[in-house]
Amino acid sequence: MSYELTIEPIGEVLEVEEGQTILDACLRAGIYIPYQCNHGLCSTCKVDVIEGDVDLGEASPFALMDFERDEGKVLACVCTLESDVVIEADIEEDEDAEYLPITDYTGVVTEITNVTPDVKKVIISLGEDVEFQAGQYIQLSVPGVEGSRAFSIANSPKGAAHIELHIRLVPDGKGTTYVHETLSVDDELSFSAPYGHFFVRKSKDKPMIFIAGGTGLSSPKSMIDELLAEGYSKKLTLFHGVRTKTDLYYQDYFQSLAEKYDNFAYIPALSEKKDGDEWDGEIGYVHEAAERYFDGSFAGHQAYLCGPPPMIEASIRALMKGRLFENDIYCEKFLSKADGAADKRSPLFKRI
């Protein structure tokens, strides 16, 4: 038995299992509600219940006052649901969020291309436009595989009656193995979309840095395509890190964009250049390439990071060393089903 939890003011909707606390459900879905003790004692995670029935759990009478209980306040860390519920939490309103409703789609595969030895570009075409913000992802149902798999959308949302995905073969990964070995053109695929808070904050009107690792190129590509088409005037700089030359894809595409647009720069980097690779570009990790390009100083920018967790962490450290902080850093970590629970973290950072 599970219930639906709607979180205002962002309008996000989550499935919450019986006995699962509101806080746990939110944190697992990547929605940060401020919290401290996690045991109903401190009142940091207090939220308003606007609709629905809840069990207050073991909320301390000193952390949740009687008058607050009467007003419908609960402590998210101990509160569980007894019906579908709407809450309002202290979550920062994001001016650039469009809060698009999640919709189920079924489309047809119209293209499968090998772009590197272990990455396929897959295009799913639909009879209708798919509504999403550049940078968001879909939950794809892979035939015969339990649960859904998350993939970022690589094309611009403008007039999109199709979506483009970049899918790397994860060793022993059921979902990606199906895509690489079984999926073929004309197959039907179902997915729901759009998900995630990884989208560009245009309203801040700052120059943007994109750091992508491997297939983490997908979201930045969607973002850059849209921004350039819209005539965004600030500088956009894309760093794409891969291991070897053969892992690099879309190089010609971004090079031609860089030639066409004065405010766009493209810097690919190889971390394990092979002797045979014909290469006169950046060598080393992608965050090091970014440090060299910006001479170690990132203040005044916005950064969008997309890729595997070690790349994200290394990039955050490089950016912070160059005086760019949490308020201007956005990231999308690529976790596969095999990645377990994240390291124990302190409440020092909320999103990064």
Next chain:
Amino acid sequence: MAEKRKKKLGIKQRYSMLTRGLSWETTYQDMDKVFPYDKFEGIHIHDWEAWEDPFRLTMDAYWKFQSEKEKKLYAVIDSFAQNNGHLGITDARYVNAIKLFLTGISPAEYQAARGFTHVGRQFRGVGPRVACQMQAIDELRHAQTQIHSMSHYNKYFDGLHSGPYMHDRVWYLSVPKSFFDDARTAGPFEFLTSISFAFEYVLTNLLFVPFMSGAAFNGDMATVTFGFSAQSDEARHMTLGLAVIKFMLEQDERNIPIVQRWMDKWFWRGTRLLTLVAMMMDYMLPKRVMSWREAWDIYFTEAGGALFKDLERYGIRPPKYADIATKEAEHLSHQAWHIFYNYTHAAAFHTWVPEKEELDWLSEKYPNTFDKYYRPRLEYLDKEEKAGRRFYNDTLPMLCQVCQIPMGYTEMDDPTTISFQSSEYKGDKYHTCSLGCKDIFDYEPEKYVQAWLPVHQIYQGNCGGPEIEDVLKWYNFNLGADNLDYSGSPDQKLWNEWQAHRKKA
């Protein structure tokens, strides 16, 4: 397809709409003259507006919350008194932990109130100013409610009759007093780093969690209720600690080395202060919760480890000497208890040699050190006591110039050698108990040479007279009741009478 939701104002925006425009740039006077203290520490702030309010509370809501908390707490305190709650505790020895808390920690809450009141005036940014003012009121409330919660014990037990007075005079209470004096006489940013960050964030769980669960385990419901009532404020205080650190680190890179030095200093001072808690956990609770070593592992090594890993992103490293402090967790409670056992005749609480099951518990919790170094010593003291040769140390100890703890702690890799550091300053020699305290002295010698060291003061004739008895009277001790062993004390006699009465009934 569902409709797009209409955007609502978030809580943060609502709060800023409600509170904006309540501060202003002064024009008759230069801002630097109105706020003379927020620059001299070398902290550079470019944009005070970048301060993120860690909690969004209006005074109106604040009073509403606090008044309900008070109502609930005082109902419990009243019923504890009416039902003779003191009869329900595990053993009268437990009350000695209360004595230490009331004389050592509750006056420190008041010190914190004074400190936050001061810095709540000194920041030119309105965000931190308001946060500090609210915390000042919280701290005052904590001092009051602690005194009220524990006052019931004062009707029956000794050593609880003049906490604040003793705090200003007694030798071992100069440890917490000097800690807060040091913080309050620093600049406003250092004060917040010391109290809000190092004390309230990094170390508070090592103080409150053991103390409150100790109270719960030992039947002291009044203190437990106070603990819950305070913890709901502590969360705000911890958040303030993180907010101020992030603010300083993000505003200017020149702030980073300054913040690092403060973290090093206040981490070390904090661990020294917490020795009193360590001793309480391992020796003073008749029913034990967890060992100090275990508490250290959970609340510092694990939780603090996660924090310092995140702080690394700012270029901050873990506090200097954290490795030594972790080694000390195996030793300090035993060494501190030994110091107090030496000087119980000059303390306002009782000590004792733990009973056999208690020694066994310590052996189990400290397999690396207790049987090797500390158990034989305690068994020897017990034997001597039973043979009528109870050892009291009649000379006064040398104190560390910084933390003011008697210099009885050892080197951690050689627990039979006393750790001993010294520095020369303007032709005089000053002694410190550890490398951590020596570093602190050496960076600001002019500050620490002014320390009010109880032993020096006694020898200079400033503490009531030349004999120990004169000094203890000056401390306002009831001699023969407040001090000396638990065994033979009026506390013990009264407790035994109650127990005998209960058996008859």
